[in-house]
Amino acid sequence: MNSNERVRAGRHYVTGEWTQLAWNPDGRIERVVPGHGDGETWIAPGLIDLQINGGYGHDFNSLPLTVDTVIQATRRLWEKGITLYYPTVITNGDEEIEQLLRVIDAACREDELVGSTIGGIHLEGPFISPEEGPKGAHDSRYIKAPDWELFMRWQAASENRIRIVTLSPEWPEAAGFIQACAEAGIVVSIGHTAATPEQIREAVNAGATMSTHLGNGAHLMLPRHPNYIWEQLAQDGLWAGMIADGNHLPDSVIKVILRAKLSKALLVSDAVYLSGMPPGEYETHIGGNVVLTPAGRLHLARKPELLAGSAMMLVDAVCRLAESELCSFADAWEMASTFPAQAMGQADRYGLKRGAQADFVLVEKRKGELRILETVKGGCSVYRMDR
Missing domain, CATH: 3.20.20.140 (Metal-dependent hydrolases)
Structure with missing residues (x-):
């Protein structure tokens, strides 16, 4: 996914359900809706x-x-x-x-x-x-x-x-x-x-x-x-x-x-x-x-x-x-x-809710370790792990 796109997806940090998050150009979350995917990428508030x-x-x-x-x-x-x-x-x-x-x-x-x-x-x-x-x-x-x-x-x-x-x-x-x-x-x-x-x-x-x-x-x-x-x-x-x-x-x-x-x-x-x-x-x-x-x-x-x-x-x-x-x-x-x-x-x-700031992370859960894959601050991708 292009890091400039204003949509990210991952398992919701509370429910574990695959979730899609989108935000507007002002850096506010527009929607948090059910999504589709697999893998162990989780999405959580910053x-x-x-x-x-x-x-x-x-x-x-x-x-x-x-x-x-x-x-x-x-x-x-x-x-x-x-x-x-x-x-x-x-x-x-x-x-x-x-x-x-x-x-x-x-x-x-x-x-x-x-x-x-x-x-x-x-x-x-x-x-x-x-x-x-x-x-x-x-x-x-x-x-x-x-x-x-x-x-x-x-x-x-x-x-x-x-x-x-x-x-x-x-x-x-x-x-x-x-x-x-x-x-x-x-x-x-x-x-x-x-x-x-x-x-x-x-x-x-x-x-x-x-x-x-x-x-x-x-x-x-x-x-x-x-x-x-x-x-x-x-x-x-x-x-x-x-x-x-x-x-x-x-x-x-x-x-x-x-x-x-x-x-x-x-x-x-x-x-x-x-x-x-x-x-x-x-x-x-x-x-x-x-x-x-x-x-x-x-x-x-x-x-x-x-x-x-x-x-x-x-x-x-x-x-x-x-x-x-x-x-x-x-x-x-x-x-x-x-x-x-x-x-x-x-x-x-x-928080992960409509109207909140788009401050969130994509994180990978491993036993004994949490790896930050991407950090988004106010809708701007400020860090992205090299993979």
Whole structure:
């Protein structure tokens, strides 16, 4: 089939029935109808990664960050089925954060397709817990209380592209900051926190709607109950982000999160720039010397029991979760596509349905692997596997 034709077909990722999808010149889906065919090509919504720090050697948090780095990273992510993502800027100095935000904004303006693939920026910190454990690998020198004036300065630098803020509600200033974010249409996610259950509830009442990599960025030891993980699981209004790379959370914990959250569970990669790189030892600006094993586990060289981030792309996490039989392939895929769209208040714009953006992938399912054959973004074929 000519890649310029505005029709694609494959097995529907939910039903398994052969399906034909067509879209108009404006990049909107016109019809999704039964089709005919054979083979193991599946059609599914494009993946949406709400939390990703980089990949394939491209790092969104290393200065100097260049426009070309952001553009090249985005193009590599198309190869992994990503049609929307939120580059994640983590705790750093005030000026450094501002510089990173300006470059990401410039990349969005430089390349239209890149700009449409970047749904917004995820600011993870610096308004997080300063405690050892909850702060994770974030630099304690820069951790601080929520500061609306400073945040507005960063938002101006990004041209209003900050769409998600991860913070800890343990700060006295948190509730007012969360309310201001919610009123501005910015999603507030609870993470890297040592907050009390009462502070978690106050944050939800103020407008927080998400949990950042629930179960990680936490103390090694917690009270049986109450604690901030149980409280977030119990809050029906919170979407639960999970890293399902097989290293950050045991499958038993993922199973509990899935049962507690039902249709409000989200998969995120939280991938660092070493994702997609060959196994070996690397030096990073966070964590120093690290080792990426052939199995994809990234750990500190000096202390192998401590993880140094995720090195698994989102599509591979979907595959691993489905292969674990904790949920179906369709459920795993939705946790990385339509559910993130819902969490960001954009359910109408995404999915395999009439009127939605033509953001979808053709994927081949193999045991232990999902191969992206083609990625279509807004009706444009942005990646096609050589066969």
